[in-house]
Amino acid sequence: MQKLSNLIGLPVLETVTGTQIGMVEEVLLDIDQAVICGVLIDSENWFFKAYGIGFEDLFSIGRDAIMVRGSEVIKDLADLSALSSIYRLQDLTSKQIFTETGFLLGILMDVVFDVITGEIRAYQVSDSIITDLLYGRQTMPLPQAQVIGPDKVIVPDTMAKLLHAEQIL
Template sequence: MIKLQSLIGLPVIDINTGNRVGKVRDIWFDEHWLLTGIVLEARRWISSDVQAIHWDNVIACGEDAVLISDTQAVVSLKAEDIIRCFHTGRIKLKDLPVITVEGLQLGRVTDVYFDQNKGTLIVGYELTDGFISDLREGRKWLRISDYPDEVALGEDTILVPVRAEQDLEHTTGP
């Protein structure tokens, strides 16, 4: 599994030439919160266009780089076309509250886990209750792939079944 935040800041390399085409700025999702692509850091300050790479063109995500099929995979999109991202865009996944259907908040999203080999589905969330709680107890990990039809990922909150509270696992500190 890959933690989404570990990709941010990595160089993006064309697998055919070895040339660097940019650096990962953010990860972009579609309206169903499926991984759609990578947003690259802007090269020009004035442009309203965003350089992005559709996820289909990502060959591998390693510790030190993201490899893409070729330079032609980089496309220009209007910023308003990229609505859902991890930490930029109009709708942000980072810091969304995760709440059970009975109204209990389990924490806020600090990171997202996905399995590159299994497609573009989010498989889990790393949650926080705040800095002090993270230091004392560690962050929490919720495997949402256990509830494929019971998670409602909205624009303002993520709703999960009541039993998700018992399934939370603690990780190490921040």
């Protein structure tokens, strides 16, 4: 398991030529399907376009770089990022998480995923800076039902019982 925020800023390298074709600028998530759709990359070669690589075209996700077979996997992801169920990581983080009965669980700080399948597994939640320092952040399994608003996430009441101390590699 890995945190999505760890991908931001990683170089994207071609395995065939060894050249860097960009850096990860953002991650696209399909919350309804609970999967990563792809990564947006920045490059000096284009401006004001949402170019990126679909998750299925990523050869491997390492600690220090993302590997692809060749630059032909880069495509325009603007249509994909415009869909209502697709979120950018930066649009999800820093939202308050409430239960349906109005209990504040904390702030969504990161998303945990499986590097092999791209499946979203959990949210990393912060209760407060002091709690984070003393006990670490908590993780909450991805809710099967949730409402994502402009600045809040509403989850079922049962999610409060599923918060647990972080155990991410």
